[in-house]
Amino acid sequence: MTSERPQKTARSNASMTYRDTPRTDSLSNTLRRNIETLRERRRRERDSASLEERLAQRITDFAGSMRFVYLHVAIYGFWVLANVGWIPGVGRWDPTFVVLAMIASVEAIFLSTFILITQNRMSVADDRRAELDLQVGLLAEQEITKLVQLVAEISSRLGVEEANGEEVEEMKQLVAPNEVLDAIEEGEKEEVGG
16 A cells, blocks of 8 residues: 555656646756846847837837727727717718828838837847857857767777767768858759759
């Protein structure tokens, strides 16, 4: 009976999902520093934005909210109902809806401009992050290649037969990013041309 209980506990622990695991202080100091560095970086990027960029971001944030939708439903709904004569005591000031169409068109022009400004700013930040990812990936590739070379050398000295296999020899070669990019571009040209 006592041997069954630990098995059930072990089984229940194994079936727990990531969300079910108890929250512990398991983040390493390095990971905490990295998270804090990223937060600080984002704060500096946000603080370095010009007044126009911050204004465009706020307008974009508001235009992408449900409050914006509710406000427009209320204003345009009132406008339409009043101008078709469904609201007693309110005169019809735009019975053909030409003014409403003009206001909506001008609003759409400005909103799309604000959204483009915000997207351009986000694109610059994304490009920086992609560059960082690329640099970290290249560094990791070099480090892994060096480790494979060292492990292969150790294995060879210990007489491990798999140390000189074809796969290991391939892994010992440094990847040339320019050659990879050239191969990708050639493949894209073939897809477009073929």
